[in-house]
Amino acid sequence: MNGPEIHIRFAPSLGLFVPAPRRTGRTAVTTDGVSTLGHVVESLGVPLTEVGALLADGRAVAPSHVPAHGEEIEVRGVERPQQVPGAPLRFLLDVHLGTLARRLRLLGVDAAYESEDIGDAALATRSAQERRVMLSRDRGLLRRRELWAGAYVYSHRPDDQLRDVLERFAPRLAPWTRCTACNGELTEAHKDEVRHHLEQGTERTYDVFARCTACGRVYWRGAHHSRLDTIVRTALRDFGDGTAA
Template sequence: MNGPEILVSFAPELALFVPHERRGGPTRAVTDGAATLGHVVESLGVPLTEVGALVVDGREAAAGHVPVAGETVAVRAVSRPQEVPGAPLRFLLDVHLGTLARRLRLLGVDAAYESTDIGDPALAALSAAERRVLLSRDRGLLRRRELWAGGYVYSDRPDDQLRDVLGRFAPRLAPWTRCTACNGTLRSATKEEVADRLEGGTKGTYDVFAECEGCARVFWRGAHHDRLETIVGRAVEEFGGAERLSLSGD
């Protein structure tokens, strides 16, 4: 870029995305005189999914605003909890966030997940087609124009990832109501209904079951129940919960 100079400052929450020399107070940025403010901000490293407001000379401006020389721009972080247009709130996670997807499903949150790498264009297009919030740690993916809505996952630790997403988007929680394998809806099932899919030990030990209406997988209170219950309990205590199915999966 080689044109008008503007002064840009970034909220502290966005420091992860900007070079060290641009952190803190306003720094000079040179535009080409035609690029939109949104394009300028993203060229400086910050995906617009993480921007809450763009304030130009004290007034909020749209991402499509074309900066002129001498303007001062404050780039604010997205507010929390974040309002997402439309309902219901649904997510799409990229190939690297499988554990987070399963934990969101455990809490009853609609979380589609691509277990294979289908490519950035396809993921962004799927987000738009199904109106899902795309969650990723890939900054380039979150800058794609066809993306409907998105959010950067700030941690690489599943516990922190879950708290980050729940705190940012405040989805309605309904623990034990969604299949952790395929994202389908669970229903209560009798032992007789699922007996042909149970091994002898399971059939003789457990009496309460659920079945996925999507993939027909059977769930029961198995060996991992206590660990899963801890994840659910912590999330519900901090972020609240609603509907709750009285069983869990193994």
């Protein structure tokens, strides 16, 4: 770039995305004089999904702002809990976040999931069509203009991923109300209604069942219930006041 020089400072929370020399303090950047501030920020490695307020010489500006020579730019991280206006809070997760998708569903959070790699363009289009927040660790995907909204998932560990999403978006939790397999809603089912789906041991041992209204899968408190209940109890203890629509 050959044009105006600006000085830019990134919030510490954005240090993951920027080269080491730009992680602390104020650094000079030469722009081309026509690119927007949003483009400049993304060219330095930071997806706009992770950016909160943008300040130019102390005043709030939009990503469409074209920085002028000598401007002091401050790039802040998103405020938490993050508000997502204009639609019920729903998520879309890419192929690499299957465990996180199942745990969100366990908590009653609407979490669509692509079990196959359908490509960034298709994911971004679905996010826009269904007005879902795209959750991904793919920075390139989160830079796509088609996205309705998105968020970077900062950890590889499912426990930390779940905490990150719950802390960032504060979704309303309604455990045991969604199918962990397909995201459909669960309804109570009488034992006689689901008997033909059950093994003999299950039929003898359990009396309380639920069935997915979308895919028909049957649920009961089986061998894995204790582990799942721990996830639910921990989430309710730490994030049970979530009230996002």
